[in-house]
Amino acid sequence: MDRFDNMRVFAKVVESASFTGAAARLGISASMVSQHVKKLEERLGARLLNRTTRKVSLTETGRAYYERCARLLADLEETEQAVSDMHAAPRGELRINATPSFGILQLAPAIADFTARFPGISVELMLSERLVDLVAEGFDVAVRVEEPPDSSLIARQLAPCRMVICGAPSYFERHGMPRTPSDLTAHNCLTVAGNVLSYYRAWHLTAADGTVLNISPMGNLRSNSGAVLIVAAFAGHGLVYLPTYFVGEALQSGRLVTVLDDYIAPPLTLRALYPHNRHLSAKVRAFVDFLASRFGREPPWDSWCRASRKQSASPAPQRRKMTGSPTKPRRSKTRAEAP
Template sequence: MDRFENMRIFTKVVEASSFTTASAGLGLSTSMVSQHVKQLEERLGARLLNRTTRRMGLTEVGRAYYDRCKRLLSDLEEAEAAVGRMQVAPRGDLRVNATPVFGVLHLAPAVADFTARFPSISIEVMLSDRIVDLVDESFDVAVRVEPLPDSSLVARQVASCRMVICGAPAYLKKHGMPRTPADLANHNCLTFTGTSYIRGAWQLGSSKAEALEVSPRGNLRSNNAAVLLLAALEGQGLVALPTYMVGDAVKSGRLRTVLDDYAPPPLTIRAVYPHGRHLSAKVRTFVDFLAARFGREAQWEGRPKTSGTTAACQGSRKHRGKGAIHVKKAA
C-alpha cells in the first residue's frame, strides 16, 4: 500500500475518532481502513492508536506522528496545487493600488503591456497617496515605496530608486551650486507636506557614513510631489524627489543633481500582496511581470548629468524667501 495513502487514512481516522465514520467518508470498508493503520504501525514498530470496543484514542507516539503527517500531507497538497496552477492560464479580475506619480509614469504603461499579453485578466488600478488596507479594501496587489507597516503581507522587490536633490540649470546658474548640506540655507527649497517616504525634512548621507537630516526652507510647499517637480523644472528652486520621478529630466539635462556625495541609501519599490497559502495565478503572473520589467536597472536610474564646478553655476548664492536651515545627524 502507498505510504502517503496510509498516512492520509490514518489522519482521517484520528479526526473522525472512529474507524467506521472514517471508512464511510473515505468510501472504503472498515476492514480496509483498519489494514492501512495496521500496516503503518507494523512499519513504525509502534502502536499509534489505543482501541477498545467503546472508544479509540491516540498514544503519545501516535499524537506526535499525527502532527507530522498533517504537515507532510499539507506540503504534498500544496506542491500538487502549485503544479496545477502552472498549467492554468491566469484569468479573472485584478485590483491594484499604487501611488499617483509612480502609477501614472510607470505602472500605467506596464499595465497596458500586461493586459495586451494576458487578455483574460481584467485590471482595476486605483491610485492613492495613503497606504491602503489590502484585505479590507479588496486589493490583490499594491506597489509601494514606503516601509512596510504590516508584517503579515508578502513583499517582493521589483525595483529600486534613489532620492536626489536637483534643480534646473537656469536656477543653478543664477543661484549657484550647493557644496554641502549647510549651503541649502542659501537656496529656495521646494518641500513636500504630505505623509509619504518623500518627507518635509531631507534625509542625506555623508562621507563619514553618517545620516543627516536637513530641514529645508523655501517659498513653495505641496502635498503633491508632481507640483514640486513642475516648479523645479520651471527654475523655481531645488527639490528632493525619487529618480523614478526625475530620472528622465535629469538624463535629458532639464534638471541637474546636486550634493551627490551626500546621497541617502536607495529606496526599494515592492509589490505587496496578502499572505495566502495558494497564490492565485493572476497575482503571481502580475508580480512576476513587474519584477521582470523593472528588476533590471530601471530606466530612471541612468547616470545623471551633474552640474560640475563650471563658472555658469557659480552665480550668486543669495535667494530671497529663505531662512536659517537646520542640519543634524539623524537618529
Template structure:
C-alpha cells in the first residue's frame, strides 16, 4: 500500500474511531491496518494517533495532518465525480432566472438550440428584472446584466452589453440634433428606472468623462417599452444594442452624440458557489459563452450616417 492509500486508511480510522471498523470498510485485517498506519507514521517522522485498548485519538500532529488529508481526499472525490459527469449526457431539471428583454429577444432562441442538443435537460425559466436570491428561491443559475454586487456567488461573463444613446429620426427633426452633452438638458429624455444612474448620463470621449443631468416625462422599468416609445418619436434614451441593434441597422433609430461613448455592461451567468458544479449547469454556461461572446452578433451595427444627416438637415430648416 503506497502513501496515498495510507492517507485514505488514516482518514478512515479517524472517522470510524477504530482500526477494526476502518479495516472492515477497506476489506483488510485489523493487524494489517495497524501496521500500515505505523509505516505511515514512520515515513512522516511523527506520531499521528494515540492508541489504547479502548479508543484511538489524534495527536496534535495527527489533527493537523487529518485536516489537510481530508481536504485532499475531498478534492479528489470532486475531480473524479466531475470527470465521470463529463462522460454522461447532461440531464435533469434546471431553474433559471433571466431579465425580460434580453431573454425574449436572445435567450429564448439560444435555449431552444441548447435543448435540441441536450433534450434530457428540463428548463424552468423565470423572466424578471428583479435580483432573485438563488439559494433561498432554489435557482440553479441566473443571467444578470450590469455591475455585479459583491457576494458569495460565482459569476462568469458570457457577453457584453453595449449601451448607445438613440432617438427616432422624426424626433430629431422636430426637436433638433444634440451637438454636445449639455444639449441633452433641452430634450425629452426617457429614463430606465432600474438603471444605476437614472437622472444623469455619463459620456466619455478622449479620456474625458462628462456627466449631464437629463429629464423627461417618461420613466419605465422595461427596455422594450422605452424602445417602442423611441420608435414612436417620444424622445431620447440610452438602451443596450441587444434591444435596438436591428432598429439601428434599419435606420428606424439613430445614435445621438455618436462620437461620445457610454461604458458597456457585462452579461453574466451567476450561480451559488458549490464544490462541484452540475454538468447541466456547466454545459449551459459554456454554450452561452460560445453563442454570445466575445463579440455579440447584436453589436454588428450598420451605417447610421444617412439617417442622422437627414435629421440634421431637417432640424436646420
C-alpha cells in the first residue's frame, strides 16, 4: 500500500470520526480502511487512534500526526491542481462581488467579454455597497475601491479611480461656475448619504500649493445611490462629486462639465480582492489578469475625462456666456476647512 494512500485514508477516518464513514466517503470497504490505518501505525511504530465499538478518537501522537498529515495532503492536492491548471482551460463558476455603480457601468460589460473569451466559466455577479466576507459568503473575488479590511486578502491594483466635481451646462448657465472651493457656498451640492464609503461624504481637494481642503458640501438632495445624483445633475439641479468611471462618458459627450480643475482630488485605487491561497485557481487568475489588461494604468473612463477637459478648457463664446454674472441660488452653505 502506498504511504500517501495510507495518509489519505487516515485523514478521512479522523474527519469522519469513524471507519465506516471514511469507507463511505472513499468508496472502499471498512476492512480496507482498517488495513490502511494498521499499515500506517506499523510503519510509524505508534498508535494513532483509540478504537471502541462506538467511537474512534485520536491519541496525542495521532493528533500531532494528523495536523502535519493534513497540511502535507493539502500541499499535494494544490500541487496536482496547479499542474492540471497549466494544461486546462479555466472553467467552473466564478462568484464576484462589486459595488452597484461600478458593477453596472464598467464590470458588467467586462464580464460579457470575459465569458466570451472563456466559455467554460460561468459568472455570478452580486452587487452590494457592503464589502462582503469573501470566505464566509463564498465569493472568489471582489472588485472594490475600499482598503481591504482583512489582511488575509490579496489586493491587486487594477486602475486609478479619480474623483471630479462636475455639473450640467444648463446649471452653470443659470448659476455660474465656481472658481475656488469657497465659491461652492453659492452652489447646490448633490451629496452622498447612507451606508456608503465615507470617502465620498466630504469633497477632498488639494490646491496647487499643497493645501488640503476637506469640504463639507450642502445641498437639497442626498442619496446613497450615485445613479440618483447623476440624474439630478443631468437635469441641471446641482453639482456632484463622483468617480470618473461614473461620469467619464457624460464628460466626453458634454452632458456634464468639470469645475475646479486646478484643485486635485486624491485618487482612489480600484482593486481585485481575493482570499490568500498558495495556489490561485485558474478561473480567478484569468479574471483578474483580464481586468488588469482591460482597465490598466490608463483606464478608459479617464481618457473620456481628459477629452472632455480639453474641450471645456478651449475658449468659446458659449463658455464666456455661461460664466457671466450668476444669479445666486438660495442654498445652504458649505464649509471649506484646511486640516
